[in-house]
Amino acid sequence: MNSFWAVFKRELKSYFATPLAYVFLVIFLFFAGYLTFSRQGFFEARQADMQPFFVNLPLLFIFMVPATAMRLWAEERKVGSIELLFTLPITITQAVIGKFLAAWAFLGIALALTFPMVITVAYLGDPDKGLIVTGYIGSFLMAGGFLAIGCFFSAVSKNQVIAFVLSVVACAVLVFAGMPTTLNYLSTFLPPGMVLAAKGISFQEHFESLQRGVVQFKDIAYFVFLIVGWVAACTVILDERKAS
Amino acid sequence: MIEVKELRRRFGPVVAVDGISFSVGKGQVLGLLGPNGAGKTTAMRMLACYIRPDSGTASVCGHDILQNPIEVRRSLGYLAENSPAYPEMTVGGFLNFICDVRQIKGKDRKTALDRIVPMCSIESVYHQTIETLSKGYKRRVGLAQALIHDPQVLILDEPTDGLDPNQKHDVRKLITEMGKDKCIVVSTHILEEVEAICSRTIIIARGKVLVDSTPKQLKEKHHASLDEIFRTITKMKTSVKCAV
Numbered sequence: 001m002n003s004f005w006a007v008f009k010r011e012l013k014s015y016f017a018t019p020l021a022y023v024f025l026v027i028f029l030f031f032a033g034y035l036t037f038s039r040q041g042f043f044e045a046r047q048a049d050m051q052p053f054f055v056n057l058p059l060l061f062i063f064m065v066p067a068t069a070m071r072l073w074a075e076e077r078k079v080g081s082i083e084l085l086f087t088l089p090i091t092i093t094q095a096v097i098g099k100f101l102a103a104w105a106f107l108g109i110a111l112a113l114t115f116p117m118v119i120t121v122a123y124l125g126d127p128d129k130g131l132i133v134t135g136y137i138g139s140f141l142m143a144g145g146f147l148a149i150g151c152f153f154s155a156v157s158k159n160q161v162i163a164f165v166l167s168v169v170a171c172a173v174l175v176f177a178g179m180p181t182t183l184n185y186l187s188t189f190l191p192p193g194m195v196l197a198a199k200g201i202s203f204q205e206h207f208e209s210l211q212r213g214v215v216q217f218k219d220i221a222y223f224v225f226l227i228v229g230w231v232a233a234c235t236v237i238l239d240e241r242k243a244s
Numbered sequence: 245m246i247e248v249k250e251l252r253r254r255f256g257p258v259v260a261v262d263g264i265s266f267s268v269g270k271g272q273v274l275g276l277l278g279p280n281g282a283g284k285t286t287a288m289r290m291l292a293c294y295i296r297p298d299s300g301t302a303s304v305c306g307h308d309i310l311q312n313p314i315e316v317r318r319s320l321g322y323l324a325e326n327s328p329a330y331p332e333m334t335v336g337g338f339l340n341f342i343c344d345v346r347q348i349k350g351k352d353r354k355t356a357l358d359r360i361v362p363m364c365s366i367e368s369v370y371h372q373t374i375e376t377l378s379k380g381y382k383r384r385v386g387l388a389q390a391l392i393h394d395p396q397v398l399i400l401d402e403p404t405d406g407l408d409p410n411q412k413h414d415v416r417k418l419i420t421e422m423g424k425d426k427c428i429v430v431s432t433h434i435l436e437e438v439e440a441i442c443s444r445t446i447i448i449a450r451g452k453v454l455v456d457s458t459p460k461q462l463k464e465k466h467h468a469s470l471d472e473i474f475r476t477i478t479k480m481k482t483s484v485k486c487a488v
Contacts, residue, residue: 006345079328
């Protein structure tokens with residue numbers, strides 16, 4: 001077994017070894033359901049589609065994903081287990097990718113546990129299954145993007161609270177940059193090219209595209225570059241700071 | 245098996261290790277003796293490839309610490325100060341994780357565990373979580389992970405620190421037993437430990453090697469106890485390297 005799979009397996013198991021996973025999953029699933037049925041008016045819309053569910057996810061992820069990511073490296077440095085990990089025959093890249101993929105898999109499990117929503121929609125009407133699939137793909141990629149940012153800030157700070165706050169702010173900036181109100185405000189003092197750039201770097205733009213069932217290369221590439229970039233930055237920061 | 249040449253490392257304005265050189269062969273137990281802040285832990289971390297030296301080089305079992313850090317880590321067993329581990333894991337789960345990373349599989353793994361668990365006397369706590377263990381047992385689990393792959397080189401950072409007299413005796417007995425056919429570097433500031441288990445002694449202070457000798461030769465030369473020799477040498481205003 002490649003060393004990185006050892007880290008992946010250990011990390012994923014560790015989520016479920018403590019109440020952490022269960023608390024997170026319950027809170028996430030509760031709010032995902034509450035926001036869909038209560039705030040988005042799922043029944044009032046009288047349409048069997050998952051749009052009221054997916055539209056909440058960016059806001060939910062802004063808080064829930066950094067909560068998962070904050071412990072990734074901050075806890076290792078605080079407990080001292082980072083010294084154990086990086087004196088085993090494993091490279092920093094393997095360790096970072098192993099932990100990142102384990103956290104992403106955990107978020108994938110959280111998304112998979114929203115299956116009752118899919119069953120509800122399928123029971124009540126005849127939803128477009130392609131839209132549901134692309135919506136989940138977009139959600140999973142967005143979770144990965146937020147997680148990569150959280151992973152970086154977790155490596156930056158030994159303190160989990162600081163890592164959480166910095167990740168929330170970074171993720172919020174990237175979500176709200178694409179909101180119509182933000183773009184309208186920016187267009188009052190920025191040239192159109194820069195407003196378009198702000199829209200382009202936002203999660204919202206690319207997530208909405210996937211929600212509409214359109215899988216474009218630029219949207220997949222956006223998430224891939226975002227994840228690779230922030231995870232690579234995490235690797236660099238860890239190499240500098242692991243012994244401090 | 246260990247060759248160290250002019251290793252240097254600073255942390256900002258603080259010079260932690262200032263050009264240390266020594267070598268250790270098979271069947272030797274080298275004691276790195278020095279006051280707190282002398283550079284013992286930093287030197288060991290460089291040997292274990294946890295941190296990179298600013299200059300100088302070292303090799304472990306013929307592998308260079310800068311060119312082949314993974315091979316170095318594969319060849320040695322390292323016990324860090326405070327025996328870091330993953331608190332939520334059981335002892336058995338933790339040792340299996342170490343085997344996963346070190347790619348000890350199948351029958352080899354069973355043999356390794358059957359050998360190491362009684363050797364480190366951790367049978368009674370095998371299914372207990374690490375956070376519930378006493379300091380002595382945590383240290384033994386740390387030793388177990390350092391020994392599980394039967395390395396030829398061991399680097400142990402203050403292995404008996406904080407243990408009660410009985411536990412100290414057990415760990416020292418284990419080190420003496422292993423020292424017969426392995427190359428071991430032990431850091432300590434407990435002088436009786438040096439006399440009990442070390443065949444050679446290096447006294448480090450302020451990042452420099454002050455003495456490279458054996459406990460017996462030191463006492464014969466200075467006609468004083470190791471305690472007095474240590475105090476005299478480490479409190480000297482100018483550092484003078486005395487190789488005996």
